[in-house]
Amino acid sequence: MKIIAQVKLLPGSAYDADALAATLRACNRAANRASEVAFAKDLKRRNVLQDEVYYALKNDFDLGAQPAVRTIKKVCDAYATLKGNIKAGNLGPEDSKRRKRAESKPITFREDAAQPYDDRILTWNLDERTVSIWTVAGRIKGIPFVCSDEALKLLASRKGESDLVMRDGMFFLIATIGLPEPEVSEPTGWLGVDLGIVNIATTNDGQIMAGRRLNRYRQHHRDLRTKLQKKGTKAAKRVLKRLRRREARHAANTNHIIAKRLVTTAERTSRGIALEDLGGIRQRVTAKKDQRARLHSWAFAQLGSFIEYKACRAGVPVVHVDPRNTSRQCSECWHTHRTNRVDQARFVCRSCGTVLHADHNGSRNIAHRADAVWQRGAVNRPSPTAR
Incomplete structure (x- = not known):
């Protein structure tokens, strides 16, 4: 099973905080550009969309190779989720205006929307409670984080992506935790x-x-x-x-x-x-x-x-x-x-x-x-x- 653990980042300077905020802005502007292309040319699969926009995102928004790939995947995942909601009826006739708007224009991302990171651009040091993270201003090492003792134990089983989130001027990392599922017992009642x-x-x-x-x-x-x-x-x-x-x-x-x-x-x-x-x-x-x-x-x-x-x-x-x-x-x-x-x-x-x-x-x-x-x-x- 998968659960999440949230940690709060404590940037050591205003420069580090500005770099994190600028990274979110750049990635989400790039996501909006990729979303426009995906909608206009009906390129909703990651491989075909990546071939179309990869180099443009790197050059125009100063993204590294892996952040550009993660941004493209974020866009494709958003369209897949929208398609699943429409198919499941979550945007059905009772919400026709919302459905029509969703189908008639590309998905847009807020400038402070969450950005996914993988292990190539985010490194955890659980012993020292710090992270090393890629930004548009370069890689920032040794950013402290704080979390509960329970969350720290869960982070030892971390797998997959972690999302960088900005909320009320503060920065958080939302990590995905993979845990083994215990066997479900036969109930007596x-x-x-x-x-x-x-x-x-x-x-x-x-x-x-x-x-x-x-x-x-x-x-x-x-x-x-x-x-x-x-x-x-x-x-x-x-x-x-x-x-x-x-x-x-x-x-x-x-x-x-x-x-x-x-x-x-x-x-x-x-x-x-x-x-x-x-x-x-x-x-x-x-x-x-x-x-x-x-x-x-x-x-x-x-x-x-x-x-x-x-x-x-x-x-x-x-x-x-x-x-x-x-x-x-x-x-x-x-x-x-x-x-x-x-x-x-x-x-x-x-x-x-x-x-x-x-x-x-x-x-x-x-x-x-x-x-x-x-x-x-x-x-x-x-x-x-x-x-």
């Missing part, structure tokens, strides 16, 4: 997880991870942004810039904590994790005007991805079940009706009289459906020989 906005996650054990604190934090930042944007002064803009991404970092940290707790519980009890397949829910669900911000800031996909990769590292199986009627079906007698869901928090079965917390009832239904999905053959189910 399922930990059903109901994802929501009011309660971020609820398990069929009755454990509820409430979202009240996170929702209040999001609302506080929305109100603060509105106030500062209305004010419009230079000081207000400085505060807005300082607060950028703070809400997203807090939400991601909350999702990491919840995902770790769920995976630890499943691993300790030898169970798998069952989640709802919520893909496309924002297109299917309508919300009142005052609830739209909460719906569209709901990071269910991020939480799901965190659960999946943490479960993969622990050898815990994960399955996705059909979410239809999980909130309306009784987990005791299977009676399904929309009136069973009395309100957001309460479920009362009109047939057998079962009274449960609505999200707890939903998580029990998810756990019940998981076994059928597993028997049909889940993606990460162990083979019969492995068992």
